[in-house]
Amino acid sequence: MLGGTGKEGSGLALRWASAGHRIVIGSRAPERARETAAAINAQVGVERAEGADNLAAAASGEIVVLAVPFAAQLATLGEVKTALVGKILIDVTVPLMPPQVGRVQLPDGGSAVVRAQAMLGEGVRVVSAFQNVSAEHLKELGHAIDCDVLVCGDDREARAAAIALAQDAGMRAFHAGPLANSVVAEALTSVLITINRQYKVKHSGIAITGLPTEASDV
Amino acid sequence: MLGGTGKEGSGLALRWASAGHRIVIGSRAPERARETAAAINAQVGVERAEGADNLAAAASGEIVVLAVPFAAQLATLGEVKTALVGKILIDVTVPLMPPQVGRVQLPDGGSAVVRAQAMLGEGVRVVSAFQNVSAEHLKELGHAIDCDVLVCGDDREARAAAIALAQDAGMRAFHAGPLANSVVAEALTSVLITINRQYKVKHSGIAITGLPTEASDV
Numbered sequence: 001m002l003g004g005t006g007k008e009g010s011g012l013a014l015r016w017a018s019a020g021h022r023i024v025i026g027s028r029a030p031e032r033a034r035e036t037a038a039a040i041n042a043q044v045g046v047e048r049a050e051g052a053d054n055l056a057a058a059a060s061g062e063i064v065v066l067a068v069p070f071a072a073q074l075a076t077l078g079e080v081k082t083a084l085v086g087k088i089l090i091d092v093t094v095p096l097m098p099p100q101v102g103r104v105q106l107p108d109g110g111s112a113v114v115r116a117q118a119m120l121g122e123g124v125r126v127v128s129a130f131q132n133v134s135a136e137h138l139k140e141l142g143h144a145i146d147c148d149v150l151v152c153g154d155d156r157e158a159r160a161a162a163i164a165l166a167q168d169a170g171m172r173a174f175h176a177g178p179l180a181n182s183v184v185a186e187a188l189t190s191v192l193i194t195i196n197r198q199y200k201v202k203h204s205g206i207a208i209t210g211l212p213t214e215a216s217d218v
Numbered sequence: 219m220l221g222g223t224g225k226e227g228s229g230l231a232l233r234w235a236s237a238g239h240r241i242v243i244g245s246r247a248p249e250r251a252r253e254t255a256a257a258i259n260a261q262v263g264v265e266r267a268e269g270a271d272n273l274a275a276a277a278s279g280e281i282v283v284l285a286v287p288f289a290a291q292l293a294t295l296g297e298v299k300t301a302l303v304g305k306i307l308i309d310v311t312v313p314l315m316p317p318q319v320g321r322v323q324l325p326d327g328g329s330a331v332v333r334a335q336a337m338l339g340e341g342v343r344v345v346s347a348f349q350n351v352s353a354e355h356l357k358e359l360g361h362a363i364d365c366d367v368l369v370c371g372d373d374r375e376a377r378a379a380a381i382a383l384a385q386d387a388g389m390r391a392f393h394a395g396p397l398a399n400s401v402v403a404e405a406l407t408s409v410l411i412t413i414n415r416q417y418k419v420k421h422s423g424i425a426i427t428g429l430p431t432e433a434s435d436v
Binding site for chain 2: 102103104105106110134146147150174175176177178180181183184187188190191192194195198199201202203204205206207208209210211212
């Protein structure tokens with residue numbers, strides 16, 4: 001879990017630790033990663049999380065999750081690139097460009113995750129997911145999360161891994177197409193920020209409609 | 219209603235005629251526009267629709283709706299450009315590029331409607347809406363439409379007009395930000411096509427979650 005001390009990353013890590021997964025929290029500051037891991041273990045009541053620097057965190061698991069601010073995305077991947085070869089990377093990056101975070105401002109090429117895949121090369125199977133889930137929802141274990149997850153990626157096994165992890169964290173998740181389709185989830189966060197402001201709510205999200213109940217498998 | 223003989227355009231026109239609006243159906247082939255108008259009048263039971271060519275249709279109303287295939291968007295606007303000055307244009311264009319309609323392939327600049335606004339200039343207030351609503355849902359009057367509408371535009375009055383028309387057609391609609399945010403709705407259609415195929419459903423859509431019931435006003 002690269003960037004695991006941030007709100008979104010630590011929220012996901014908490015949910016996964018609660019579901020029984022072992023987690024290595026990574027951070028540029030390993031001491032903060034250890035603090036976050038200790039807080040997660042305390043909340044879950046079992047020792048399932050540990051802290052490390054980002055490189056050690058990337059080296060530790062078969063599935064690596066990237067949850068850092070957009071401005072740190074490529075630099076973080078550059079630091080850990082060699083440790084990701086042969087693995088699945090789930091990229092949570094949302095290309096928000098402060099101060100206008102309610103306005104869609106996509107990077108050149110259209111998608112942050114497409115840019116990450118291009119940088120990492122074919123040796124890393126990249127999927128994107130979790131861009132639209134409020135960190136506040138994740139933090140409260142037992143709280144139902146009223147937001148579906150769109151999973152985009154070019155590799156079927158990597159998509160399936162992300163969908164399973166979303167389900168473990170208490171969400172419905174959908175195969176939403178190739179990596180290029182990630183534009184929707186990456187840009188949707190700015191729309192949800194606009195809706196939060198416009199309608200004076202805190203955690204708007206999306207649900208896929210028109211499906212039979214629980215059509216959430218790959 | 220430019221492109222009012224197509225599935226999406228005629229479905230919207232039917233809903234609006236049913237809600238009491240007068241509609242001029244436009245088409246490159248005025249005879250087909252008159253046939254569509256007659257069918258709408260027959261279904262609604264009142265004479266509220268008439269047919270014309272696209273230029274006459276654009277000249278007839280204060281609010282003009284564009285619902286043509288992506289490949290015809292700019293050519294159609296070019297034909298009617300002078301008739302749109304001072305008006306509101308609601309652009310329904312989805313940048314699908316067959317045969318890969320399940321893959322997001324946005325035009326240069328990122329958004330079909332941003333391109334339309336650039337071509338039309340500031341004299342036309344452009345908003346985008348209705349890209350994600352299944353035409354089949356629209357066709358059946360009385361059938362509840364389980365899909366919310368994202369309305370994007372830089373002009374408040376134009377957004378409000380589109381939101382009101384969505385409500386008249388039986389849908390919840392949301393102010394989703396400036397015209398640039400239309401990327402989300404334009405690209406989302408390919409994600410919904412992917413979900414339809416993947417989960418073997420016909421009319422997936424989206425709903426905004428996390429809101430108080432009926433927070434659908436501007």
